[in-house]
Amino acid sequence: MGSAFPRLHVITDARPGRDALGVVAAAVAAATGTPDTLAVQVRVEDDVTDRAAYEFGLAVARICRPAGVMVLVNDRLDVAVAVDADGAHVGADDLPVAAARGVLGPAAVLGATCREPVSARAAVAAGATYLGVGPAFQTSTKAGLPAPLGAPGIGAVAGAVESTPVIAIGGVDVDAVGELRAAGAYGVAVVGALAHSANPQAATSALLKALA
Ligand SMILES: Cc1ncc(COP(=O)(O)OP(=O)(O)O)c(N)n1
Ligand SMILES: Cc1ncsc1CCOP(=O)(O)O
Numbered sequence: 231m232g233s234a235f236p237r238l239h240v241i242t243d244a245r246p247g248r249d250a251l252g253v254v255a256a257a258v259a260a261a262t263g264t265p266d267t268l269a270v271q272v273r274v275e276d277d278v279t280d281r282a283a284y285e286f287g288l289a290v291a292r293i294c295r296p297a298g299v300m301v302l303v304n305d306r307l308d309v310a311v312a313v314d315a316d317g318a319h320v321g322a323d324d325l326p327v328a329a330a331r332g333v334l335g336p337a338a339v340l341g342a343t344c345r346e347p348v349s350a351r352a353a354v355a356a357g358a359t360y361l362g363v364g365p366a367f368q369t370s371t372k373a374g375l376p377a378p379l380g381a382p383g384i385g386a387v388a389g390a391v392e393s394t395p396v397i398a399i400g401g402v403d404v405d406a407v408g409e410l411r412a413a414g415a416y417g418v419a420v421v422g423a424l425a426h427s428a429n430p431q432a433a434t435s436a437l438l439k440a441l442a
């Protein structure tokens with residue numbers, strides 16, 4: 231893994247019947263030569279067993295590690311440790327940020343979901359190294375979310391935390407990257423933009439180019 235924090239976070243599509251590993255392999259192939267531009271976040275459905283999540287995380291790590299691509303694990307810190315991931319991502323229903331930092335240790339990458347400046351500053355103070363902020367726009371891959379923040383809402387959080395990278399998530403496609411970056415987002419996280427693409431490698435290349 232290189233020294234720069236990745237601007238593109240590809241999150242595995244947790245829905246049944248999806249070729250999640252195929253998308254990961256395509257994304258990693260698109261990042262050949264620039265591995266530190268990409269992170270892959272292992273995200274599974276809540277009802278997936280820890281054993282299955284672990285096996286899936288190992289399979290993702292086997293694709294990412296040889297290529298030098300960062301691996302993060304959503305929610306399940308034990309799985310993150312067990313597969314020797316670079317870090318993890320937590321939200322409101324997961325371990326608190328300070329507790330997650332305690333589990334992962336000082337060197338790990340730790341992301342926290344935030345939607346507004348006050349909780350964003352608190353997450354950084356508690357040990358978050360990046361923030362996942364959204365939904366930026368309407369999304370079809372996660373239900374029950376609050377109203378979209380739009381680029382201005384993303385920018386409000388980015389302005390509140392200054393040097394902590396803000397990763398915009400939710401309904402993000404390549405056409406939205408410029409607007410989100412202009413608002414202050416450091417990078418973006420995507421599920422559907424790749425999972426719904428007929429050519430996830432080309433879609434990743436386009437996102438990486440827009441983020442460069
Ligand atoms: C980069 C990034 N941002 C936000 C999220 C969402 O995390 P969370 O709010 O805990 O929701 P779930 O993903 O666990 O359903 C994320 N995973 N990654
Ligand atoms: C996990 C998560 N949190 C907010 S939106 C989302 C899913 C990703 O959104 P999209 O599929 O629209 O990229």
Ligand SMILES: [Mg+2]
Pocket residue numbers: 304305319320321322323324
């Ligand atoms: Mg979560």
